[in-house]
């Protein structure tokens with residue numbers, strides 16, 4: 666898989682981004698200041714992540730998604746490692762990510778990639794999303810914040 670920055674003139678892979686975030690409005694908001702990276706296999710975009718600066722030395726992975734046909738094959742892990750590498754190259758000191766309290770697989774993946782839980786933004790998803798979100802039979806209400814020092 667080749668991982669590269671999405672060219673400003675290219676179409677945004679919205680279908681993929683929506684797998685990670687049901688709000689197109691939120692996605693457009695963080696794409697305004699973020700950098701979108703795509704993972705490509707044989708010319709097909711199969712993965713995406715968005716990096717956005719939060720503070721001068723802190724960057725956040727705002728969205729990460731892998732095409733459903735390619736999930737569970739190590740691609741998400743490759744994308745996270747690329748995000749970490751890019752953040753280091755840009756001299757950031759910390760990389761952050763947030764996920765739902767119901768996102769069990771994502772919490773596994775991020776911790777396997779060296780992220781540690783640092784906090785909980787209680788009711789983030791209740792405040793910011795009009796429709797209730799359910800995953801793994803759990804109401805997604807709180808955002809679990811994870812951080813990796815670079």
Ligand code: COA
Nearest residue numbers: 684685729730731736737738739740741742764770773774
């Ligand atoms: N339960 C337990 N472990 C899980 C898991 C689950 N549901 N999902 C992933 N993992 C683990 C894998 O076992 C693997 O560990 P290993 O390398 O030790 O075998 C590791 O996480 C990496 O898995 P990988 O195959 O790279 O994940 P992926 O390519 O499926 O990508 C996502 C992970 C989350 C990006 C992908 O599933 C996805 O796009 N989901 C929908 C969008 C989304 O939820 N994005 C994140 C929003 S916070």
